[in-house]
Amino acid sequence: MRLSAMGDVAMTVPVLRAFVEQNPAVKLTVISRPFFKPFFDGIPNLTFFAFDEKQKHKGFLGLLQLYNELKKLKIDAFADLHNVLRSQIVRNLFSLSGKKVAAVDKGRQGKKELTRSENKIFKQQPNMFERHLKVFEKLGFTIDLSNPAFPQKATLSAEITRLIGLKYDKLIGIAPFAQYDAKVYPLDLMQEVIASLADNKEHTILLFGGGAKEIEILESIAKPFKNVVNFAGKIKFQEELKLISNLDVMLSMDSGNAHIGAMLGIKVITLWGATHPYAGFLPFNQSLETALVSDREKYPLLPTSVYGNKVVENYQEAMRTIFPQEVVSTVQSYLG
Numbered sequence: 001m002r003l004s005a006m007g008d009v010a011m012t013v014p015v016l017r018a019f020v021e022q023n024p025a026v027k028l029t030v031i032s033r034p035f036f037k038p039f040f041d042g043i044p045n046l047t048f049f050a051f052d053e054k055q056k057h058k059g060f061l062g063l064l065q066l067y068n069e070l071k072k073l074k075i076d077a078f079a080d081l082h083n084v085l086r087s088q089i090v091r092n093l094f095s096l097s098g099k100k101v102a103a104v105d106k107g108r109q110g111k112k113e114l115t116r117s118e119n120k121i122f123k124q125q126p127n128m129f130e131r132h133l134k135v136f137e138k139l140g141f142t143i144d145l146s147n148p149a150f151p152q153k154a155t156l157s158a159e160i161t162r163l164i165g166l167k168y169d170k171l172i173g174i175a176p177f178a179q180y181d182a183k184v185y186p187l188d189l190m191q192e193v194i195a196s197l198a199d200n201k202e203h204t205i206l207l208f209g210g211g212a213k214e215i216e217i218l219e220s221i222a223k224p225f226k227n228v229v230n231f232a233g234k235i236k237f238q239e240e241l242k243l244i245s246n247l248d249v250m251l252s253m254d255s256g257n258a259h260i261g262a263m264l265g266i267k268v269i270t271l272w273g274a275t276h277p278y279a280g281f282l283p284f285n286q287s288l289e290t291a292l293v294s295d296r297e298k299y300p301l302l303p304t305s306v307y308g309n310k311v312v313e314n315y316q317e318a319m320r321t322i323f324p325q326e327v328v329s330t331v332q333s334y335l336g
Contacts, residue, residue, distance in 0.1 A: 001031040001090060002081040003051055005179075006256035007281070008128070009036045012081055013043075013263040014284045015132045018143050020045045026141070029073055031066075038238045039263070042151055049073075060089065067093045077139045080104065081132055102138035104131050111279055111306045120301070127280040148285055150265025154242035163229055168204035170335050172197060173243075173250040173266075175208040175257035176218075182274035183254050183308035185319050185327075191221060192324040193251070197331060198225045206231055206243065208257055249334045251327070254308065258283045267334045271327065273319040274310065276303035292330060295321035 002012050009032055020028060020043055027045050034050040049070070051057055057066045067090055078094040080087045080103035088103070095101045113121040133143050156164075164171070176190045185193075197203055205225070207218045209232040218230040231243065241260065244250065250261035250268045254275045261268045262283035270283060272293040282291055296302050299318045304310050 001079070001087045003032055003053070003084075003086065004082075006036070007259040008082075009033075010039060010256060010259035010263050011128050011281075011284065012132060013039050014145065014148055015129055015136075015143060016040070016046065017043055018145055018148060019136065019141065021149060022143060023141055029070070029075065031070070035237070038241055039260075041238075063089045064093075066090060070094075071097075075099065077101065079135050079139060081135060100139050102135045104135050107131065107280065114276070114278060115303050115305050115310075117301050117304070117312075122278070122296075124278045125280045127282060129284060131280070148265075150263075151245065154245045156242060156246060157239060160235060160239060160243055163231070163234065164204055164206070165227075165229075167201075168227065169202035170204070170248045171246060172203055172205045172331065172335075173208060173247040173252075173257075173261065174205060175250065175252040175255060177209050177214050178253040178255040178308065180274070180308035182304070182311065182316070182318075184273070185253065185271045185322065186317075187217070189320065189322075189324050193327045193331075194221060194225070194228060196324065196328045198228050201227060203227060203335075204229065206247070208232060208240070208244075249331055251331055254281060262286060269327070269330050269334065271319065271322055272303075274302065274304045274308045274312070274315065275306065279303060279306050281306075290330070290334070292322050292327060294318040 002009050016028060029047045029049050030040055031049045031051055037048045040046055040048050056062060063086060077100040078091055080091045083103045083106060091101045091103060107125055110125045129145060136143055178184050194205060197205055205228045207222055207230045209218050215233040218232050222228040222230040244261055245264045247266050250266050252258035252268060252270055254270055254272050258268050258270050262285060268283045268286050270291045272291060276293060277288060277291045294302055298321055299315055301312060304312045
């Protein structure tokens with residue numbers, strides 16, 4: 001069970017894909033929000049169970065309904081990969097019925113020590129994939145992530161192919177937004193990055209985002225360039241996943257798009273402002289060299305939060321210490 005958020009749900013995918021490959025006699029049922037179902041398409045022995053938070057599964061009585069529906073599936077063990085009140089209730093109901101249960105340890109103390117302003121302990125925390133593995137170990141299963149398998153590049157529709165065009169050698173995805181402003185690279189610097197990458201006419205740059213404001217900004221960014229295409233608001237989510245699977249590299253903030261690219265086996269370069277990969281959210285199968293972080297000598301309180309939702313005075317410009325040419329060079333280095 002993992003209900004939200006997008007990036008967190010995406011981070012379960014590589015673990016579950018490895019689980020079914022290494023435990024072919026076990027059937028998995030993933031409980032999550034309907035929007036995330038496409039993440040799990042094509043994984044064998046895995047069934048998706050849609051969590052209806054607005055109606056059928058709303059409130060305590062709704063969670064009882066969820067439990068009763070899940071009981072019919074003859075579940076033997078319950079892995080709580082969320083560990084919030086709703087998943088705890090369902091987990092406890094399974095435990096009371098005699099089933100094996102295990103929950104993810106989010107490592108709150110270590111993250112608190114990493115992000116506090118005084119007596120900060122700047123130490124790498126276990127990543128979320130390691131934390132997920134421990135949940136399954138408690139249930140009696142071992143999973144090896146050292147040689148991960150990824151889905152093949154998806155076949156693109158004629159409409160997507162038309163929007164991209166045919167004259168390109170490399171496809172670069174850029175997702176310049178995040179839930180919180182403290183995690184978003186300054187727009188003027190991102191425009192410099194895009195302009196520099198677009199100088200190479202063999203590159204086609206695809207922009208990703210969502211919401212009316214982001215769509216408007218991305219359209220204005222793409223307009224001056226023939227080889228920059230805004231896909232925000234133009235295709236359905238399932239088609240967007242297929243498109244991302246065809247990228248040669250993805251440039252993203254510390255956001256859901258980074259984890260989507262990584263779960264599909266794409267090389268992902270991430271930019272970090274108020275947050276830091278030491279908190280455990282470096283995308284799957286990526287190295288720290290792909291994570292460009294803000295200057296901690298100039299901004300010693302970084303990271304200031306785990307999720308980027310904490311505003312710290314005089315830290316709004318921290319991401320300006322990640323220079324556009326550094327970003328461009330890193331992207332180019334992973335294009336071969």
